[in-house]
Amino acid sequence: MARFDTPAALAQIASIVTILAVWALAAVIVDMRALPGPWLVFGTLGELIFSGRAFGPLGETLGRTLAGFGLGMVLGTGYGIAAALSRTFRELTLWLLQISIFTPTLILIFLFLISFGRTNFTVILLVGLVVMPVVGTYVRDAMGDFEDELTEMADSFKIGMRERVTGMYLPFLVPPLLAAGRVAFTLSWKVAFLSEIFGFPNGIGWQVKTGYDIYNIQLLLAWLMLFVFVLLIAEQLMRLAQRRFVKW
Numbered sequence: 118m119a120r121f122d123t124p125a126a127l128a129q130i131a132s133i134v135t136i137l138a139v140w141a142l143a144a145v146i147v148d149m150r151a152l153p154g155p156w157l158v159f160g161t162l163g164e165l166i167f168s169g170r171a172f173g174p175l176g177e178t179l180g181r182t183l184a185g186f187g188l189g190m191v192l193g194t195g196y197g198i199a200a201a202l203s204r205t206f207r208e209l210t211l212w213l214l215q216i217s218i219f220t221p222t223l224i225l226i227f228l229f230l231i232s233f234g235r236t237n238f239t240v241i242l243l244v245g246l247v248v249m250p251v252v253g254t255y256v257r258d259a260m261g262d263f264e265d266e267l268t269e270m271a272d273s274f275k276i277g278m279r280e281r282v283t284g285m286y287l288p289f290l291v292p293p294l295l296a297a298g299r300v301a302f303t304l305s306w307k308v309a310f311l312s313e314i315f316g317f318p319n320g321i322g323w324q325v326k327t328g329y330d331i332y333n334i335q336l337l338l339a340w341l342m343l344f345v346f347v348l349l350i351a352e353q354l355m356r357l358a359q360r361r362f363v364k365w
Contacts, residue, residue, distance in 0.1 A: 153335040161339035171343055178309055178320040179347070181237060185244020186305040190298065192249040197256020198286055207257070217250045222308060223315075230316040240312045247308050248301045255297035256290060263289055295359040299352060306348050 137155050144154035165171040196214075200207040225243060233239040263286070271281055313322025321344050328337030 151334065153338060157335050158338045158342060161335050162342050165339060165343065174319060174321050174324050175343065175347065178313060178322065181240045181320070182244065182305045182309040184241040185309065186248060186302055188241060188245030189248025189301055189305065190252055192245060193252025193297070194256050194290070194294065196249065196253035198260060198282065200253065200257045201260030214250050214253065217246070222247060222311065226308070226312050226315055230312070235316045240309055243312060244305045244308045248305055251304060252297045252301050255293050259290055259293035260286070291362055295355070295362055299355045299359070302351055302355065303348060310344060
């Protein structure tokens with residue numbers, strides 16, 4: 118059983134209290150219409166949750182995020198394994214990978230929305246392609262630690278590539294995939310959110326944009342808090358899963 122890290126928990130609680138205290142102080146100093154206090158924002162968030170209004174947009178954003186996240190993990194894992202096994206493939210795709218990593222996400226969002234239209238497929242494809250190079254880099258680098266003896270043994274027994282991937286590479290890649298998954302989900306959630314802000318009539322991102330358009334900062338921050346809370350919960354769940362699997 119994992120031991121509860123009391124000092125770390127207390128430090129996290131202290132940081133949250135500090136953030137809320139600074140926010141509350143800033144709200145008192147600044148005009149409340151420009152920066153509502155945390156008590157007002159959390160009150161609005163509670164109304165959204167208990168009235169059920171939060172779950173429709175949350176489901177839309179979460180669905181696009183999970184679909185794009187899954188696509189990116191599959192593509193990234195396949196690319197990473199192929200790049201680790203073939204130097205030629207790795208060199209041929211190196212610049213393409215770097216360009217995809219360094220290109221600003223907002224540029225990609227505008228490009229995809231203009232080229233493919235405002236559809237769920239567009240957002241899912243966009244999220245997957247943004248996540249893929251990050252996961253691919255994790256997997257490619259992790260495969261560098263794969264034992265050569267196992268590869269030689271597989272060669273001697275003439276084991277096919279399919280059996281190697283499912284029986285050797287994927288079990289070996291579980292810890293790095295879990296680490297990459299935490300980063301990839303965070304990135305997927307943000308990309309889906311930004312895509313909704315700039316081009317979708319539903320989802321959490323659209324609700325934030327609506328709050329901005331009508332200058333309802335309290336509502337805007339409430340939706341933004343929902344976005345942050347879901348991301349924090351997902352992060353903690355994935356961190357717990359990573360610890361359990363790595364220990365196993």
